[in-house]
Amino acid sequence: MDHQEKKQKRWSLEDVRQYLAEHGLRASIYRLKIFEFLINERTHPTAEEIYNRLKKEMPALSPATVYNTLRLFLEKKIIQLVNVEKNEGRYDATLSWHGHLKCLACGRVFDLHIETLKLSGLEGFEIFEKHLNLRGLCPECLKAKKYDKEGKHG
Amino acid sequence: MDHQEKKQKRWSLEDVRQYLAEHGLRASIYRLKIFEFLINERTHPTAEEIYNRLKKEMPALSPATVYNTLRLFLEKKIIQLVNVEKNEGRYDATLSWHGHLKCLACGRVFDLHIETLKLSGLEGFEIFEKHLNLRGLCPECLKAKKYDKEGKHG
DNA sequence: TTATTAATTTATAACGATTACAATATAATA
DNA sequence: TATTATATTGTAATCGTTATAAATTAATAA
Structure with missing residues (x-):
């Protein structure tokens, strides 16, 4: 099996909630969903991709929230920036x-x-x-x- | 001796002129100077740093020329982009x-x-x-x- | 040399990703 | 419930870079 296909355990929202709490972050629904998307899908999305994906189920979501939340996660060091393309920030929770x-x-x-x-x-x-x-x-x-x-x- | 201090041969403007010609580039004074700066100083400067440095000796230089020239050098693959900081393109002729x-x-x-x-x-x-x-x-x-x-x- | 054409450079406007800001909404605490 | 802190929103601003059109310079042909 190729490493790219290797299965990793899927995080439940409760897992994410605990993980955020351990890092001193309150678990709003947006934070939960953004982190869950990053950790479970592992597609290294851009902020825009996260926004487009999540606004389908949460239409009130704002791009600003995605950017703010990603910045917060970076500061708390629970995600990393993937800088493989200029002018295209991607994010990875692994x-x-x-x-x-x-x-x-x-x-x-x-x-x-x-x-x-x-x-x-x-x-x-x-x-x-x-x-x-x-x-x-x-x-x-x-x-x-x-x-x-x-x-x-x- | 540390590798960072290792001496490399310094390129003359004539060396640069030949190198550009070999890659199908006309050698205007700006192209010569920009490439020479990159290859000899090896500080991996940003476009802005190149502009600030070179306009001292060539006051007519425009930022657009620096950006255009760097893009041209990238296309011709005679320099590489150093993407070690988000929103800060740096350039390396090595x-x-x-x-x-x-x-x-x-x-x-x-x-x-x-x-x-x-x-x-x-x-x-x-x-x-x-x-x-x-x-x-x-x-x-x-x-x-x-x-x-x-x-x-x- | 001069005329013609092509390439380069310039100044400025436009762009895209991100951040800053002020107002509003939500959640936690008293 | 009232108060306070935190999170989210919409929008404007910012930053590095690219696009555009005009002007300059260089190369080529007459």
Whole structure:
């Protein structure tokens, strides 16, 4: 089984409620739903994608709330920013060490298992975050020849 | 000697002119100077930093030219985008495989030597670009205690 | 050299993602 | 229930960047 397809336990809203509480956050319905979407769907959505998805079931939701909530989650360090495309913030609630690969044809962002990473020359530095971002084509799009490599640079 | 201090050959303007020509680019003075700045100074500057630096010797330079030229260099794949901070494009004319570390106190971006990187689960994917971005503190700022770790998230 | 054409640069407007702000609504506490 | 704090909203503002059209400069042809 490919790691991308690996099943992870699905979080219930109650799980999310507890997790937010543990991090000192009150669990409003928007916070619950936004975090639940991130942790269960794992599609690394943009703020806009989260907004479009959640307003279907909660029409009163405002884009500002999505942005505010994501910023709050980042500050509390319960989600991470995925910076694999310029001017396109994506968000990931899985904090374990892994990389990201964006398919330049379909736009999807895949999780990536990192076997080993060895750096040198970092004596005296302190590291808070490590991000490994790849860009290329997923097998589907590669087969469908959906992309012209000589096209625009992201 | 630390890798950050390693000396690289300095490019003359004539070197740059030839390099641009090899990549099908006419060598205007702005293109020469922008590329020369990137390749010789290796500070991974933003467009604004390039503009501020070069307008000192070339007062007619416009920000639009800097943006246009950087975009052109990216399209021709003679520079790479360094995406270590959201909403802050930085540029690097060194294309050999290396990582970047941004010091969150002084804002400088350091080059990083990568000994090994082993990934798995990429069967069927095609990879165009790999980016390794770290965030933390450089030795100088660490010693000077210039940063409050509980501060804002980038 | 001059005329013509193409490429580059400029100033400015427009853009898209995000943040700031002030007003309103909701929730917690007294 | 009254009071206070927190969360959410709609909208304006901001920031980095891109688009556009005019002006400048360079290359080529006459």
